[in-house]
Every structure is written in C-alpha cells, then in structure tokens.
Amino acid sequence: MVIVDVKNLVKRYDKLVALDHLNLSVEEGEIFGLLGPNGSGKTTAINCILSLLKYDKGTIDIFGKKMSPNAYDIKKDIGIIMQNVAVFDELTVYENISYFCSLYIKDKSEVRRLTQEAISFVSLEDFTKFHPKKLSGGLLRRLNIACGIAHKPKLIILDEPTVAVDPQSRNKILEGIKKLNENGATIIYTSHYMEEVEQLCSKISIIDKGKVLATGSKDELKAMISLGEKITVEAYDLNEEHLEEMKRIPNISSVLYSNNTLEIKSKKGKNNLIHVLDYLQKSEINFGKIYTEMPTLNDVFLEITGKELRD
Amino acid sequence: MQVFKLYFKLLKNSWVSIAIYAFVFAALIIILSKFQGNEITDFKQSKVKTALVNHDKDSLIVQDFIDYLKDFCDFKDLGNDDMKISDALFFRDVEYVLTIPYNFGEEYLSGKEVTVEKKSVPDSLFTTTVDTAINNYLNTGRSYLEAVPGITEEQLASYIREDVNVKTEVAIDQATENRKDYGFANTYFNFASYVLLSCCLLGIGMVMVTFHNIDILRRNTVAPISIKNINAQLIGGNIIFVLVFDLIFIILSVILSNEKGITENVLLYWMNLIVFSVSAMAMSYLIAMLIKSRQAAQALSNVLPLGLSFLSGAFVPQFLMGDFVLKLASFNPVYWFVRGNDTIAKLNGSNHENINKIFFYMVIQIGFAAALFALSLVVSKKKSQRNN
Numbered sequence: 250m251v252i253v254d255v256k257n258l259v260k261r262y263d264k265l266v267a268l269d270h271l272n273l274s275v276e277e278g279e280i281f282g283l284l285g286p287n288g289s290g291k292t293t294a295i296n297c298i299l300s301l302l303k304y305d306k307g308t309i310d311i312f313g314k315k316m317s318p319n320a321y322d323i324k325k326d327i328g329i330i331m332q333n334v335a336v337f338d339e340l341t342v343y344e345n346i347s348y349f350c351s352l353y354i355k356d357k358s359e360v361r362r363l364t365q366e367a368i369s370f371v372s373l374e375d376f377t378k379f380h381p382k383k384l385s386g387g388l389l390r391r392l393n394i395a396c397g398i399a400h401k402p403k404l405i406i407l408d409e410p411t412v413a414v415d416p417q418s419r420n421k422i423l424e425g426i427k428k429l430n431e432n433g434a435t436i437i438y439t440s441h442y443m444e445e446v447e448q449l450c451s452k453i454s455i456i457d458k459g460k461v462l463a464t465g466s467k468d469e470l471k472a473m474i475s476l477g478e479k480i481t482v483e484a485y486d487l488n489e490e491h492l493e494e495m496k497r498i499p500n501i502s503s504v505l506y507s508n509n510t511l512e513i514k515s516k517k518g519k520n521n522l523i524h525v526l527d528y529l530q531k532s533e534i535n536f537g538k539i540y541t542e543m544p545t546l547n548d549v550f551l552e553i554t555g556k557e558l559r560d
Numbered sequence: 561m562q563v564f565k566l567y568f569k570l571l572k573n574s575w576v577s578i579a580i581y582a583f584v585f586a587a588l589i590i591i592l593s594k595f596q597g598n599e600i601t602d603f604k605q606s607k608v609k610t611a612l613v614n615h616d617k618d619s620l621i622v623q624d625f626i627d628y629l630k631d632f633c634d635f636k637d638l639g640n641d642d643m644k645i646s647d648a649l650f651f652r653d654v655e656y657v658l659t660i661p662y663n664f665g666e667e668y669l670s671g672k673e674v675t676v677e678k679k680s681v682p683d684s685l686f687t688t689t690v691d692t693a694i695n696n697y698l699n700t701g702r703s704y705l706e707a708v709p710g711i712t713e714e715q716l717a718s719y720i721r722e723d724v725n726v727k728t729e730v731a732i733d734q735a736t737e738n739r740k741d742y743g744f745a746n747t748y749f750n751f752a753s754y755v756l757l758s759c760c761l762l763g764i765g766m767v768m769v770t771f772h773n774i775d776i777l778r779r780n781t782v783a784p785i786s787i788k789n790i791n792a793q794l795i796g797g798n799i800i801f802v803l804v805f806d807l808i809f810i811i812l813s814v815i816l817s818n819e820k821g822i823t824e825n826v827l828l829y830w831m832n833l834i835v836f837s838v839s840a841m842a843m844s845y846l847i848a849m850l851i852k853s854r855q856a857a858q859a860l861s862n863v864l865p866l867g868l869s870f871l872s873g874a875f876v877p878q879f880l881m882g883d884f885v886l887k888l889a890s891f892n893p894v895y896w897f898v899r900g901n902d903t904i905a906k907l908n909g910s911n912h913e914n915i916n917k918i919f920f921y922m923v924i925q926i927g928f929a930a931a932l933f934a935l936s937l938v939v940s941k942k943k944s945q946r947n948n
Contacts, residue, residue, distance in 0.1 A: 335775035
C-alpha cells in the first residue's frame with residue numbers, strides 16, 4: 250500500500266523553483282530516504298507534504314487521502330521530527346513529551362502511558378525532570394524525537410534529525426529509527442549524510458535542485474552507474490610508465506597516483522584486485538596497505554550530477 | 561484545553577518578574593497613600609479646646625450662652641490661675657481662653673456694649689470658629705434687645721437659640737476643572753496603568769513569543785488541532801491572566817483605600833481599569849507578534865509602559881503637561897485611561913455631568929483595543945504569507 254504519494258509537486262519562491270515536478274512514492278513499512286545536498290529541496294518537500302507550505306502545482310496523498318491543512322484524520326497518524334529542535338524550554342522533558350502527545354491523544358491516562366513509553370524508547374528516564382537547556386545536544390535530539398513519536402504514529406517524518414549530533418547519540422538515534430520501523434511505522438528520512446541513508450533506508454530518492462534524480466534501493470542506485478570496484482594501494486616510487494601500463498589492464502577505467510597512494514577505479518561489475526596485485530608484484534613495486542571498496546551513494550550522486558554530495 | 565493549560569505553565573516561568581512588578585507597585589502605592597491626603601467629600605465639626613473663666617455664674621443668659629458654645633468648644637476648667645492658663649496655652653493643652661467678666665449678663669441685657677475677653681494660640685484657624693459662634697450669639701441677642709423692648713431674659717435666650725440653631729445642608733461640589741488633588745484612588749489607578757501594561761507585556765509577551773517560535777508553531781500546526789482552536793485557547797489564557805491582574809488591583813485598592821463602602825466612583829474606576837486591561841492585552845498581543853525573542857519582550861516591558869504612562873500623565877498630572885505632549889499622548893490608550901480616571905475623580909454624588917465623558921473615554925479605549933487586535937491579525941497573516 251502506498252502511504253505517501255507525491256505527484257508533480259511544484260513549489261516556487263518568486264523566480265526560484267524549489268521543487269520541480271517532484272514525484273515520490275512511499276510504500277507501507279519502508280524506510281524511505283530523501284538524499285540530497287543542502288538546499289536541494291528536501292525540507293521544502295517535507296513541508297509541502299505536511300501542508301506547512303502552500304505549493305503551486307501537484308498532488309499529495311497520504312494514507313490514500315488528499316493532504317490539506319485541515320486533514321486532521323491524516324495528521325493524527327503522522328509524527329514529525331524537525332531539523333531544528335522544537336520543544337518548550339520552560340517545560341521539563343516529561344511535560345514536553347506529554348504536551349505534544351496530548352495534542353493527538355485525548356485520554357489523559359493514555360497520554361501518561363505513551364509519554365512513559367516514549368521516554369523509555371529514547372532512554373531519557375534519568376532526565377524526565379530536566380529542562381531542555383540542561384540537556385546535551387544529543388539528549389536534546391532524543392527529546393525532539395520523543396515529542397514526535399510519543400503518540401505512536403503510522404508515518405514518521407524525520408528531517409535531518411542527526412545534524413550536529415555526536416557519533417554516540419547518532420547511532421542511538423539511528424537504532425531508534427530502525428526499531429520504530431520494526432514496530433510497524435513507515436519512515437521518511439531526509440539527510441545529506443549518505444552513510445546514514447545507506448545504512449538505514451530500504452528505498453532512496455536522490456534529489457537535487459528540487460528534482461528527483463534517481464530512486465531505488467541502494468544496490469539499484471549503485472547499479473545505475475558505470476563505476477565498479479575502487480582499489481586503493483599504498484605504493485612507492487611509481488612512475489608515469491607504471492601508471493600507463495596499469496591503465497591498460499582490462500576493465501580499469503582510471504588510475505590516479507599522489508602522495509604514495511594509488512587509486513584505481515574499475516568498470517561496473519568487474520573485480521580487478523588480483524590483476525592489480527599481479528602487476529605490482531611483477532613490476533617489483535613496493536606496496537603497503539591495500540583495500541577495495543564498492544561504489545557509494547556519493548559516487549552515484551557524483552556520476553548523476555557531476556558534483557560531490559557535500560559540495 | 562491542552563494549550564490553555566500550557567499557557568499557564570509557561571506563564572509560571574515569568575512569574576517572578578511579574579511578582580516583582582506587583583510587589584514594587586504595592587510598596588510604592590502604600591508609600592504614596594501614607595503621604596497623600598484623603599479625598600475630602602464631607603466635613604465633620606471639631607471642637608476647640610477652650611479654658612473657661614466665668615465671673616458671672618448667676619446669669620441665665622450667660623448660662624445659655626455657654627451651653628450654646630458647647631457645640632463649638634470643648635471646655636476645660638483650669639480655675640482662675642493666670643499662670644496655669646498661660647502654660648496651658650503655651651503647651652497647646654487649650655487653644656482658646658474665654659473669660660466672661662463680672663456682671664456681663666446684666667450689662668448685656670441693659671444694652672451696654674460689653675464684650676467677652678479672649679486669648680488664643682497665635683495664627684490658629686480653629687479660634688475663628690469660636691469667634692464666629694460668639695459674635696453670632698451676642699449679635700443675634702442684641703438685635704432682639706433692640707427690636708423687642710422689655711423682653712425677658714428667658715424669652716431672649718429662647719429666641720436666640722431658635723435662630724442660631726437653624727442649619728442648612730451643604731453639598732461640596734468637587735467638579736472643578738482646576739482642582740489639583742484628585743485623591744488616592746486616582747493616583748492608585750493612574751499608576752496601575754504602568755504596572756498593568758508592564759505585566760501584560762511581560763507575561764503575554766513571553767508566552768506568545770514562545771508560541772510563535774517557528775519550530776514550535778510548525779509542530780503545533782502539524783498536530784490534528786486547528787490553528788483557530790490553538791489561538792482561541794491562547795486568547796482565553798490571555799483574558800484570564802489579565803482578569804486575575806484586574807482582580808488583584810481591585811482588591812489591593814479596597815485594602816489600601818480609606819473609603820468606606822463601594823461608591824459609584826469606585827465602580828467607575830474598576831470599570832475603567834477592566835476596559836483598559838483589554839487595550840493593554842491587545843497591545844501586548846501585537847508587540848508579541850512583532851518581536852522574536854524573550855529578551856526583547858523583557859526589554860520592551862521595561863521601556864514601553866514607562867514611556868507611555870509618563871507621556872499620558874499617569875505619574876505627572878495631565879494639567880501640568882503641554883498641549884503638544886498631550887496631543888501626542890492621545891494616540892495611545894493609556895492617555896484615555898488616565899483621562900477617564902481624572903474625570904472620575906471629579907465626580908461626586910451631586911454631579912453627573914462628566915459621566916458621559918467617562919464612558920466616551922472607555923469607548924475610545926475599546927476602539928484602540930479593536931484596532932490593535934486587527935493589526936495583530938494583519939501581522940499574523942503577513943507572517944504566514946512570508947513563511948509560505
């Protein structure tokens with residue numbers, strides 16, 4: 250079942266086209282990643298999906314119904330975790346979660362129960378009486394998440410929830426998102442951190458300049474590009490002749506050498522490590538560490554757009 | 561009612577600052593009330609402490625004369641000792657010494673020009689009362705002695721008492737434009753405009769700035785609750801907050817005022833305060849829409865009410881201020897509140913000329929409130945358009 254269906258979404262700010270006929274389709278139970286550099290239109294897309302922004306053209310259906318600012322029957326099943334922490338500094342951790350939960354749930358005892366569950370979920374049991382200003386950045390992010398998920402929504406939208414978060418808290422947040430998905434929630438996750446998206450998402454849309462450039466699983470996306478295995482070798486005393494000879498090895502697409510590091514890229518689906526090692530030994534070239542890696546989403550982005558994801 | 565409850569939780573955070581304002585106000589107003597005279601609405605006759613030296617105790621007319629003077633004098637018997645009497649005058653134990661000479665009654669009845677002897681504290685206003693009473697009695701008697709030949713002593717005493725006992729009701733008309741002292745209630749309520757506006761700006765400003773934080777606003781907007789509902793609950797919170805403040809001011813005014821009972825003036829002061837608080841609320845709401853931080857709310861709550869109250873004559877009476885300043889001040893509701901209070905102060909039981917003016921000033925304040933609320937809606941719409 251399609252949970253979120255966005256068709257031909259256009260959003261303009263005067264002459265600037267923020268979203269250019271954007272299409273997204275999120276299936277039930279997916280962790281859907283929206284990957285793109287800063288300013289690519291991820292947050293604008295999320296704001297339009299949530300009816301926080303008016304859009305110029307297109308349709309947005311959630312749970313099979315048209316989304317609008319007054320679609321309260323849709324909104325009650327959505328949880329949102331914003332890029333910026335949106336909590337009341339004047340309230341304690343418990344009061345914040347309880348307040349946001351009470352906007353969705355009327356029954357007081359149910360609110361209490363769900364608040365406790367949310368606190369446990371983000372491991373903030375020891376901080377329930379703390380005010381947000383007393384919390385570290387990581388704990389604050391966890392509170393932000395708890396406020397968004399306490400009412401047990403069917404669809405959770407996370408807009409760059411790990412920005413400026415320490416690695417430990419980031420791992421905790423990512424684990425939590427996986428757990429939410431295992432518990433049955435459909436997740437839309439936006440980020441410009443490709444590692445996170447790669448690690449977390451079952452389906453990914455790469456977005457730039459308000460357009461979806463490619464959509465699929467991480468393997469499907471990587472399969473779209475011509476790049477294959479990348480071999481990096483710590484090698485000494487290589488000359489131009491060596492490099493030219495290596496370029497002639499079958500399926501090698503590029504050879505780069507600088508600062509005693511040799512970087513060899515091969516074509517899609519071909520493994521060349523043995524051939525490269527064979528050449529180095531035959532040529533009596535001294536080499537140290539050697540490792541290979543498969544193409545990343547950054548390589549996908551680079552090949553599609555001609556620029557790095559973090560440009 | 562989640563938002564409504566949250567409103568008061570957020571307000572709790574500004575409670576200390578608001579309490580400081582209220583406490584300073586109460587302290588200042590108590591000090592003011594100690595130094596300021598009470599509003600005079602009637603007179604009560606006081607008696608002058610008088611030493612009586614009577615050398616004509618057998619005369620009937622003298623006895624009647626002394627009985628008559630008892631309405632004006634609190635007689636003390638100090639005997640006939642000159643030293644003792646002088647000491648009593650010096651130490652203000654008595655303020656007036658009345659000596660009735662030997663054969664005063666007989667000589668008075670025979671039509672001779674006789675006088676009583678008096679000594680009094682220099683420059684004492686009270687002695688005039690006794691002088692007037694003495695002259696009144698003796699001159700009335702002389703008129704009867706001349707007009708009715710052969711009148712007996714009893715008849716004369718009876719006629720004089722009949723005449724001098726005639727009394728007239730006097731009402732004090734305080735409705736004079738030039739009156740300078742409007743009394744405690746006026747000072748209290750004028751001063752209240754400053755405190756009320758400060759507390760409104762601080763309380764409402766802080767809460768509304770928090771609610772208008774873009775991230776909080778978005779989180780509330782994506783929840784299944786309409787913005788109209790949220791705003792209605794916030795406005796409800798604002799109204800309760802302001803009404804509680806009004807109530808505190810009213811209770812404090814009752815405690816601090818020396819007035820007995822709730823007069824028409826007091827009711828008008830209360831009504832004017834409640835009307836003004838609507839304007840103060842509207843002004844705070846608009847300002848909260850325009851500012852972005854709690855620090856700005858705090859700073860504005862210090863500066864703006866002080867400026868507006870000063871300009872409007874809350875501290876310095878309006879009649880001391882220049883026309884240009886008053887003209888400028890008339891563009892804010894504090895001016896009309898103060899003007900209303902000053903007009904209420906001029907009212908009394910027998911004068912209702914200004915009551916229509918007072919209601920007119922209240923209508924102007926309501927007009928300001930409506931205009932400020934309308935402006936808030938415009939600002940809100942502009943902000944929402946900008947966010948889109």
